Amino acid sequence: MSRFQFIADEYPEIFVLCSEAEKNKRVNIDLSMLKARQALEKILSLADPDSLEDNLFDQINFLSGECSSSEMENMHTLRRLSNKAVHGETVSEKRVDEALKALLLSCCWLYFKVDGKSCPVSLFLPEDRDIVTPYVKLAVKNVHGTEQSLETNHGTNPLDFDNTFDEAEDAEQNPLDKDIFETEEEYEERIQQRPPVRLGFGIIDVKQTDSYTRLAFPRFSLLKNEKIIGADIKAFVGRIEEKTDNDYDGEILVALKVYKGAIQYDYSRVILKSGTQELPLTALYWQPFSYETQHDYPGTDGAITDSADWCL
Known part of the structure; x- marks a missing residue:
């Protein structure tokens, strides 16, 4: 049974590409990643048939209003890993599994969220059911107006609903939240010392x-x-000191800081991490960042004037 079986009837062309990617993941990684990329291209073309973008990065970027952060991450992960294989870079079997998981969730996004279809969780492999359950629950809720139980292999009360995922989320302490035992100074220092975030x-x-x-x-x-x-960043700029033929294609990472009790992105420390390369970036923004004061800019004579004065 294929982990992509749930889309076989509705999207046979995507199903064939996904199945070939799945089948070749151990015998021909390059072919597997090529098929995965072709499947993603097809998914994006169906999700936005009127798109004028001519590359995967911009196509994914254009769907930012339709995707959650995790869905965007899945698509970009799949795009980046498939690009590596297409351009002859070595992709480990572990990263292939990561790409296929991202492809599965991208198929779920199209099937459940974009097109509003539904299917029982039993159509998925047991090892995939935890990660696809939020999409199945969304479809069930849209159809019945409530989150019904997803159990399909034994009798259940149809009026019950499974809220275990919500409970788990509520019980988990977010590392960005201030602990009740932390002082303000300890909290600020802990956040500032955290590794950069995506x-x-x-x-x-x-x-x-x-x-x-x-x-x-x-x-x-x-x-x-x-x-x-955060801020409405207009552009980033970086200086590539050494000549290279390798494009930078990766994550933009940024440090954090606490200002007036709120967590802020610290745009003075931004990098583009591509493989082992880390390129420092400057964020271009037409106004002072919310954590910046007039004292950060002695040339302003102690006053913040028109936003044009801050154009970099």
């Missing part, structure tokens, strides 16, 4: 690097986190 994804075509200044502007897709205060 701000989004970025890609730089090194052929478009300015030959004189070595400056490059990545295309980017930013994720949203309701617990962190």
